[in-house]
Amino acid sequence: MPIPEDVTGEEIDKDVRQELQSLPKTLADDVAKNLVMVARLIDEDPEGAYGYSRVALRLASRVAAVREAAGFAAYANQKYSEALAEFRAARRMTGSVDLWPVMADCERGLGRPEKALDMAGAPEVHKLDKAGQVEMRLVAAGARRDMDQLDAAIVTLQSPELASNSVQPWTARLRYAYADALLAAGRENEAREWFAKAVEADKDGSTDASDRLAEMDGVEFVDALVEDVSENQDGPEDDEASRSADAPEAEIAEDAKDAEGAEGDDTD
Numbered sequence: 068m069p070i071p072e073d074v075t076g077e078e079i080d081k082d083v084r085q086e087l088q089s090l091p092k093t094l095a096d097d098v099a100k101n102l103v104m105v106a107r108l109i110d111e112d113p114e115g116a117y118g119y120s121r122v123a124l125r126l127a128s129r130v131a132a133v134r135e136a137a138g139f140a141a142y143a144n145q146k147y148s149e150a151l152a153e154f155r156a157a158r159r160m161t162g163s164v165d166l167w168p169v170m171a172d173c174e175r176g177l178g179r180p181e182k183a184l185d186m187a188g189a190p191e192v193h194k195l196d197k198a199g200q201v202e203m204r205l206v207a208a209g210a211r212r213d214m215d216q217l218d219a220a221i222v223t224l225q226s227p228e229l230a231s232n233s234v235q236p237w238t239a240r241l242r243y244a245y246a247d248a249l250l251a252a253g254r255e256n257e258a259r260e261w262f263a264k265a266v267e268a269d270k271d272g273s274t275d276a277s278d279r280l281a282e283m284d285g286v287e288f289v290d291a292l293v294e295d296v297s298e299n300q301d302g303p304e305d306d307e308a309s310r311s312a313d314a315p316e317a318e319i320a321e322d323a324k325d326a327e328g329a330e331g332d333d334t335d
Contacts, residue, residue: 068104068118076100083132090127098127105136113143131160142169147176164191168202172209180210201228201237205244217252224248239269243276250283259283 076099077084083102087095101123108116120133120140127133138153151173154166171186186192187207195203204226211220224245228237246261262283265276 068101068122070100070104074100074103074107076103078103079106086130086132087127089130094126098123098130098133101126102133102136105140109140109143113140116140117144117146129160131157134160135166138166138169142173142176145176147173151177164194165199167191167195168199168206171203172206175206175210175213180213183207183210197228197235198237201226201241204228205240208244208248212248212251217248220248221245221252234268234270239265239274239276242268243274243279246276246279255283 076096079087079099079102084099087098090098101119104119105116105123108119117140120137123133124137134153134157138150138157141147141150141153151170154170154173158164158166158170167186167189171183174180174182174186183206187203187210192200192203204223208220208223211217211223224241226241228235229241229245231238242261242265246258246265249255249261250258259280262276262280265274266280269276
C-alpha cells in the first residue's frame with residue numbers, strides 16, 4: 068500500500084522503535100511507516116488502517132508492537148475474533164496485562180459477555196494501572212448491559228473514580244457510561260445530571276454527551292449549510308411562483324387595455 072512522502076517512520080513511539088531494532092534497518096523502516104499509517108488512519112479510516120496493519124504483520128509478525136497494532140486495527144473494524152488472537156499473541160510476547168480490558172471487550176463483541184465478566188474478576192485486573200482498571204470497569208458494565216442486567220451495570224460503574232471531582236483522561240467516558248446506564252434504566256433526571264457532568268469533563272469531545280444532553284432537553288439542531296442550500300433551491304421556485312401570481316394581474320391589465328381600445332373603435 069502507498070505510503071505518503073511525509074511519513075518517515077520516525078513518528079512512532081520510541082519504545083516501538085526500540086522493538087524494531089531487532090529487524091534489518093530497511094525492513095524496520097518499512098514496518099515503522101506502516102505502523103504510522105495505522106495510527107494515523109485508525110479513527111477516521113479504520114479499513115485503511117487495517118490494510119496497513121496487515122502489511123506490517125506480513126513484514127514483522129514476531130514483533131509484539133506489530134501484533135498489538137494489528138489487533139487494534141482489527142478491533143476498529145469489529146473483527147473481534149482476529150483482534151483477540153492478535154492481542155493474545157502480543158501478550159504472550161510481552162507478558163504485559165495492559166491489553167486485558169480490550170481483550171475482554173472482544174469477548175463481548177463475540178457475544179460472550181459472561182467471559183468478559185470472568186476476566187473482570189481475574190487476578191490480572193489488580194496488575195492494571197488506574198486507567199486500565201477504569202477501562203475494565205467500563206467493559207464489565209457493558210457486559211452487564213449485554214445481559215440486560217441494568218441495575219448491576221449501574222452498580223458496577225459506581226466507584227471512587229466516578230465520585231471524584233478531579234478530571235482524569237477517563238472521567239468523561241466513565242460519567243457518560245453511567246449516565247447512559249441510568250437512562251436505559253428509566254432514571255432520566257439522574258441521567259441528565261450525569262450527562263451534564265460528562266460534558267464538563269469532556270474537553271476534547273471524546274463523547275457525544277453534549278448532544279445527548281441537548282436531546283433530553285428537547286433542543287433540536289439545524290444544519291446551517293443544509294438550510295442555506297434549501298433556501299437557495301427554494302429561490303427560483305419562489306420567483307416562479309411570484310411570476311405565476313403576477314400573471315393573472317398582467318392578463319387582466321392587458322384585457323382592460325384591449326377593451327378600452329375596442330370601445331374607442333366603436334366610437335369611431
